[in-house]
Amino acid sequence: MEDLSLHILDIAENALRAHASRIEIVISSDSRNDLLTIEVSDDGKGMDPDTLAKVRDPFFTTKRKKTGLGIPLIAQAAELAEGKFAIESTSGKGTRVKAVFRLSHIDRPAVGDMAGTVLTLIAGHPEVDILYEEGGMARSADWIQRRSSMNSRACRSTSRQSLQPYEQCSIRILS
Numbered sequence: 001m002e003d004l005s006l007h008i009l010d011i012a013e014n015a016l017r018a019h020a021s022r023i024e025i026v027i028s029s030d031s032r033n034d035l036l037t038i039e040v041s042d043d044g045k046g047m048d049p050d051t052l053a054k055v056r057d058p059f060f061t062t063k064r065k066k067t068g069l070g071i072p073l074i075a076q077a078a079e080l081a082e083g084k085f086a087i088e089s090t091s092g093k094g095t096r097v098k099a100v101f102r103l104s105h106i107d108r109p110a111v112g113d114m115a116g117t118v119l120t121l122i123a124g125h126p127e128v129d130i131l132y133e134e135g136g137m138a139r140s141a142d143w144i145q146r147r148s149s150m151n152s153r154a155c156r157s158t159s160r161q162s163l164q165p166y167e168q169c170s171i172r173i174l175s
């Protein structure tokens, strides 16, 4: 069973391959309803309806030397944890992937190393805006101000622990 951070890395790599200039990753947990939700949206080239219809088939890929298992595996992981998987895409506009897990389900994968995933994405693709939000709460405005710059990179998180490695990364709130 793979950690969710690795599934998220795969989904974000799909977005990079689709030439996204902005990728937004949001993880939210809702203990009252026992849900953990992951959303990854991008503004890349999107998919036409035919491609979108095939995207959950194992071994469907438009890449050479690739297996085409990224999407089927996260979809299966969500379903094994009594959750749901959805993907929406519009050609020329972008793609949104949503995976919902039952938070307390014994087969729910661990979130894993999200700091590692976000840092890998930022370090490898400084030209892409990577937004990371966890917990659904924003940092205070002046905290963000102190760290903001005109740099194109961006990330945000509510957990101090996962923010520490991003000290060199500019933080900005887009909403």
Ligand SMILES: Nc1ncnc2c1ncn2[C@@H]1O[C@H](COP(=O)(O)OP(=O)(O)OP(=O)(O)O)[C@@H](O)[C@H]1O
Pocket (backbone or CB within 6 Å): 010, 014, 015, 018, 042, 044, 045, 046, 047, 051, 055, 060, 061, 062, 063, 066, 067, 068, 069, 070, 071, 072, 095
């Ligand atoms: N965000 C996206 N934007 C545009 N096309 C996408 C996106 N995500 C997936 N696709 C399309 O769906 C196909 C299948 O994606 P999937 O992640 O399952 O496999 P893969 O990326 O081709 O291979 P693997 O993930 O195993 O390396 C991709 O090859 C691509 O054509």
Ligand SMILES: [Mg+2]
Pocket (backbone or CB within 6 Å): 010, 011, 013, 014, 069, 070, 071
């Ligand atoms: Mg993939």
